[in-house]
Amino acid sequence: MPGDKKAKEGWVTTGEKGDFKRAESVFRNWIKADGSTEFPVEKDRYVVYISYACPWASRVYAAINLLGLRDVFEIIPVEDVFQRTRPDDPDDEHKGWVFSERRPDTLLGTSTIREIYELQDPDVETRYTVPIVFDKKQKRIVSNESAEILRMINSEFGSLRDKDSGPLAEIDLYPEDLREAIDEVNAWVYPQLNNGVYRCGFAVKQEAYDEAVSDVWDALDKAEAILARQRYMTGDRFTEADLRLFVTCIRYDEIYAEHFKCTRRIADTCPNLWGFTREIYQMPGIKETVVLDACSNHYRKSHPTINPHGIIPISYFRIKSSKPFPECAYEAFSAPHGRDKAGRASKSGFRAMFSSSH
Numbered sequence: 001m002p003g004d005k006k007a008k009e010g011w012v013t014t015g016e017k018g019d020f021k022r023a024e025s026v027f028r029n030w031i032k033a034d035g036s037t038e039f040p041v042e043k044d045r046y047v048v049y050i051s052y053a054c055p056w057a058s059r060v061y062a063a064i065n066l067l068g069l070r071d072v073f074e075i076i077p078v079e080d081v082f083q084r085t086r087p088d089d090p091d092d093e094h095k096g097w098v099f100s101e102r103r104p105d106t107l108l109g110t111s112t113i114r115e116i117y118e119l120q121d122p123d124v125e126t127r128y129t130v131p132i133v134f135d136k137k138q139k140r141i142v143s144n145e146s147a148e149i150l151r152m153i154n155s156e157f158g159s160l161r162d163k164d165s166g167p168l169a170e171i172d173l174y175p176e177d178l179r180e181a182i183d184e185v186n187a188w189v190y191p192q193l194n195n196g197v198y199r200c201g202f203a204v205k206q207e208a209y210d211e212a213v214s215d216v217w218d219a220l221d222k223a224e225a226i227l228a229r230q231r232y233m234t235g236d237r238f239t240e241a242d243l244r245l246f247v248t249c250i251r252y253d254e255i256y257a258e259h260f261k262c263t264r265r266i267a268d269t270c271p272n273l274w275g276f277t278r279e280i281y282q283m284p285g286i287k288e289t290v291v292l293d294a295c296s297n298h299y300r301k302s303h304p305t306i307n308p309h310g311i312i313p314i315s316y317f318r319i320k321s322s323k324p325f326p327e328c329a330y331e332a333f334s335a336p337h338g339r340d341k342a343g344r345a346s347k348s349g350f351r352a353m354f355s356s357s358h
């Protein structure tokens, strides 16, 4: 049966040292404004399949909103919790992203992300991951690599950007003069933080975990030091490097600190990174991309090796708020960030921030 070999492996792969290995993306086409590829720039032509839980999908969704392209792409979200993708086949135990009545595949009518990959290529050798950019006209997957999707929507869709979205219309996530600096930041933020938290959570040997958590903590310290000096990761302009860091930070205190055993909290130990996270959360179009209850449900209920009973712990943000989750978190993310004074940023963390009101 198509796709069976890897389907049975389950989604987490570890190396000999018990370290988590993330699979390479296999669909790597480019949408081009100059018509040099089979995928031209067109409104209402491309659909992006996302999960609200997934940081890689969320960075694409956030970029679409930030760049004033919300009316250009259709967004189709999947259900939060991994389910059996072939429930009728007792020999196929694969679990992954599925659709539901509440979250249907309004384009192709499939019931799983796996089906979309297999429609494309029945023998495809890949994980069935989101995000996916899908071309409605040719019924083909364009790309399933979020780093490249970010670059193409930034560089190719200028002509379709919403010109009325004020300062947003001016954002360039990968400006020419900062490319080297952005690549340099991505080169440690990806392995140490974006993927580092997964390396902590999915390590199956103590040494692999020790190495991963030390990478995460070093990266938090490094980001904190940079953001104590300047507003954004590469200077005074918001870029892709900031967006890529943000999607991990916004999930970190609620999910990764506890579920992936990263332990330390940004809000308590990195005042500048915490202010930076709040600033980006408050940028136009970002809030709707942060669906923290979907994240919580996904991580707590999709990883039985980490949390076998699917129990959701009380939110970290309840420490200082009587609001239920996720409102308590959104309240914290919405507090004034003071980043316009970056470089002279406040030294107060999350608890201090609320101490006067409780």
Ligand SMILES: N[C@@H](CCC(=O)N[C@@H](CS)C(=O)NCC(=O)O)C(=O)O
Pocket: 011, 023, 024, 025, 053, 054, 055, 056, 057, 095, 096, 097, 127, 128, 129, 130, 131, 144, 145, 146, 147
């Ligand atoms: N390289 C991909 C990675 C995406 C990825 O790993 N997505 C995860 C969710 S956070 C996924 O869909 N996993 C499902 C699976 O492996 O079955 C990208 O950045 O686009």
